[in-house]
Amino acid sequence: MLALRSCLTRALAARTLAPQVCSSFATGPRQHDGTLYEFRTYCLKPSKMNEFLENIKKVIHLRTAHSELVGFWRTEFGGRMNRVFHIWKYDNFTHRTKVRKAIADDKEWQQALTPNLAHIDIQENEIAYLVPWCKIEKPPKEGVYELVIFEMKPGGPAVWGDAFKRAINAHVDLGYTKLVGVFHTEYGALNRVHVLWWNESAESRAAGRHQSHEDPRVVAAVRESVNHIVSQQNMLLIPTSFSPLK
Structure with a gap:
């Protein structure tokens, strides 16, 4: 009987000390x-x-x-x-x-x-959907676009959101490119994130990327983010004459 009481006491104590999981934080920032x-x-x-x-x-x-x-x-x-x-x-x-x-x-x-x-x-x-910390930004003039498609590890923004945001902002802060929007897929291939960038030209994009590879802030942020990435695909897009985004 004493042994049973001792086991029950330890079990109750463990339950009291266990971290409480709040479901409202399970998926990270909400898309309202x-x-x-x-x-x-x-x-x-x-x-x-x-x-x-x-x-x-x-x-x-x-x-x-x-x-x-x-x-x-x-x-x-x-x-x-x-x-x-x-x-x-x-x-x-x-x-x-x-x-x-x-x-x-x-x-x-x-x-x-x-x-x-x-x-x-x-x-x-x-x-x-646009991620909660992003809105579509219109580029200042005509240029070329880059669509980067990331396949993320399962878990959603609660797992990779903060690190991914820091990696995106590290590139934005250098000023060589403009972020148009970051989108998280709801239907289609899951755990997919689309990042749409604008650049003045393909040449300015290449020069900016070379510059970013030498910046320790970008390197540190990207190294943290890649731990959550399964694959990545880049496409260079040319806007049509009738596209609202030029």
Whole structure:
């Protein structure tokens, strides 16, 4: 009996001393803004890029009458060739549902879109939120864009958020590049983060990256962040003539 009481006493003491887990901190900073962003990537048939973009340029106003286009780019380097990438903004999922129904019922848009469907081999889409500490920033003038896609280790922003933010800000603080937005995927490949950068040119981007590799603050922040990264892919994007982000 004494041995049993002793065991119970030790168990109760252990429970009293154990750290209390608060579920509100389980996923890190909360996304209170319902605004979502749809990332759409189209892989086109070889030699059809110019024709596709010319067709879209003529009719894009029919589509933007329904919802906001953030940007529209063609890929120059990185991964598959003959790709276009565009981002659409919605207030929430209900808004997107209404927009998708509206464009499906828009006979003028559907008729204008039909000729371009034959040029597309693959369509991909993802739904993402801006991370809570970021908002979309418009670049000061025309340039080129870099989309960096990170596959993070499972656990979410509560695990990698602070270290990743420090790595991003270390590059921003050098001033050679401008951060447009950081997005965390909700639908699509999970544990994925998209970082969209603007640079004045591909040459200025290369020079800035070389500079950052010599900066101890950037090196320290990146070394901390890479512990949470599984893989990384970079793409150089050229904005189209009708893209709101130039």
